[in-house]
Amino acid sequence: MFRTFILALALSGTAAAAQTGDPAKGKATFARCAACHSVAPGKNGVGPTLAGVVGRKAASVPGYRYSPAMQKSGLTWxxxxxxxxxxxxxxxxxxxxxxxPPVTNPQDQANIVAYLKTVSGK
Incomplete structure (x- = not known):
């Protein structure tokens, strides 16, 4: 049973990816992120805007100064x-x-992702 869970976790990438997120709960949980990140298109803060982040290449928001590490990460969100x-x-x-601070609860992660999917970059 434990092996099956580990295999499912490995295939999904994270426990959060295996969970269904709730966008409304994600919006509430995202409040801790809002101190640095806006969800308004073109509005960067301490961190880049997260409007339209799902599917976007890392370090690609115009006008935001990313760390060299993020620029070289090659990630797609x-x-x-x-x-x-x-x-x-x-x-x-x-x-x-x-x-x-990290968001370690897989359900909170899934909820934040579900919320970010609702935030358009347009």
Whole structure:
């Protein structure tokens, strides 16, 4: 049974990717991210805007100064990479500027991802 769970976790990329997120709960959980990140298109803060982040290449928001590590990361922000990154930013992208406390709860990760999917970049 444990082996099956580990295999499913490996195939999904993260536990959050295997869970269904709730966008309304994700919006509430995202409040801790809003101190640095806006969801308004073109509005960067301490961190880049997250409007339209799902499906976007990392370090691609115009006008935001990314760390060299993020610029070289080669990531594309999908559900799995977002969940992994918010769980352990400096492990996923060593040298990242993001110093926020990690979001370690897989359901919170899934909820944030579900919310970010609703935030258009337009």
């Amino acid at each position: 999908n559900a799995a990479t977002i969940a992994r990154f918010i769980a352990a930013p400096s492990k996923v992208v060593p040298g990242t500027k993001m110093m926020a």
